[in-house]
Amino acid sequence: MALLTCENAAFAYDGKLCVEGLNFEVNAGDYLCIVGENGSGKSTLIKGILNLKQPVSGRVYAGDNLHVTEIGYLPQQTAVSKDFPASVFEVVLSGRLNSRGLLPFYSKRDKEIANENISKLKIENLRNECYRELSGGQQQRALLARALCATKKLLLLDEPTSGLDPAASNELYGIIRQLNRENKITIIMVSHDIHGAIGFASHILHLRSRQLFYGTKEDYINSEAGKKFLRRAGEDDGFLVF
Amino acid sequence: MMDFWFFSDLVRMFEYPFIQRTVIVGALVSLCAALLGVSLVLKRYAMIGSGLSNVGFASLAMASAFNLGKTPLRVAIPVVVLAAFLLLRISESSKIKGDSAVALISTSSLAIGSIVIASTTGMNTDVCNYLFGSLLAMSMEDVWLSISLSVVVITLFVVFYNKIFAVTFDETFAAATGSKTGIYNMIIAFLTAITIVVGMRLMGTMLISSLVVFPALTSMRLCKKFSTVTICSAVVSFVCFFIGIVLSFRHDIPAGASIVIVDVAAFIIFSAVSMVGVATGLYKKVFGKQKLGRFL
Known part of the structure; x- marks a missing residue:
């Protein structure tokens, strides 16, 4: 199918x-x-x-x-996300939200998955950097890592x-x-x-x-x-x- | 010696029950406003506070005009919550954008409020207190209501923190991966409405939005993560509120105005630190790869 x-x-x-x-x-x-x-x-x-x-x-x-909520999505960048104060890790981790359901906080496993995807896209050195200060290509990598957190x-x-x-x-x-x-x-x-x-x-x-x-x-x-x-x-x- | 005077002043100040009430409610409201402010500022909804407080003004005017009991907060809260949802609906339909929607609701309710006042009590001290805030506004019942509402706001904020982050950072992505963004936007609007109503008696309807906007913008000068921006604005907001209240008491100036001026000062200091830091490269050294940098 x-x-x-x-x-x-x-x-x-x-x-x-x-x-x-x-x-x-x-x-x-x-x-x-x-x-x-x-x-x-x-x-x-x-x-x-x-x-x-x-x-x-x-x-x-x-x-x-x-499930439709398991599609990893890389949207076009919006004006808001361009000057947003957030670390790369915070952005990537937010991709795990769909797996949380109503539970309020991320589990240890969620954080591990976020870190795995950060390594997969070779942005470990940017993990704690501020998202808005990255170059366009680096921002796309971070967003791609977030998308990977939402899907397999x-x-x-x-x-x-x-x-x-x-x-x-x-x-x-x-x-x-x-x-x-x-x-x-x-x-x-x-x-x-x-x-x-x-x-x-x-x-x-x-x-x-x-x-x-x-x-x-x-x-x-x-x-x-x-x-x-x-x-x-x-x-x-x-x-x-x- | 100066320090000693200041200290004794503080002690003397806190002997007044009305000051105790104000400080408790004010501290909680500053905390709530600062937490929500980060999200509102980033979502380009900074003026929602001012819009909703005008709705609050209109409903307080109505409440006192028609003698709807001694706790006008009870009238104002449902009205303002309704207005917040309406505001969200209008700007989501995308025919009228967020800032215009706020302007619409804000000015029309101000107009209604002033007509009601003019045709009933006239411009009196009560009205002036609504507009610019007063230390004496809080009754004991208001205090309990304010405390319980603030606890609700803070609890819901903590529980929904990750969802609020996702919805603020990238609403489309959040919706695409199955988050009910509509509900979280409504939660943000609901929490904002409650915070505004609780805070506006103290700050005044004209100045309440400063509590929402300033701490967030101030902490964004230095902090680079959403979590630290949130924590930092809560701290900044609380400290500025406290200094502002003390100044207001000592120099007999309106509390709202005094708090805003302290907020402005904090904003200028943070901006200066950030500019000096970037210009001299000190920033990278101090906040760069070191522990502090990882925190900020």
């Missing part, structure tokens, strides 16, 4: 349909990259996957013993490299691939940095207010939608560089 299934789902904002015809499934070990331009419905779909927004038709459901199976990453320089982006992509290959964590990533993002992906979901393409990366590169999008993105990249 698939970890996550989307059956003919459609989402709307204020009664206005913004993405429809979503049919895909994510299996354990997959690395799904969701691509599309701004306003194509990517963020809405993320909210749908996280159960923060209900579909107007169709359904989105988790299987394979995955599925990570959902929303534009993980936005605001990072190319070196830090590549490093982050490397970490994500490692988590996917070595720790067998399923990845769903949203990105508009198409080349960087699809490099390691196994599956692609292309949105433009509806589902343009879903399938493996190889099929996508040879598909009509894929060719067009990759060429356009290539031109955009060229434009940025020169």
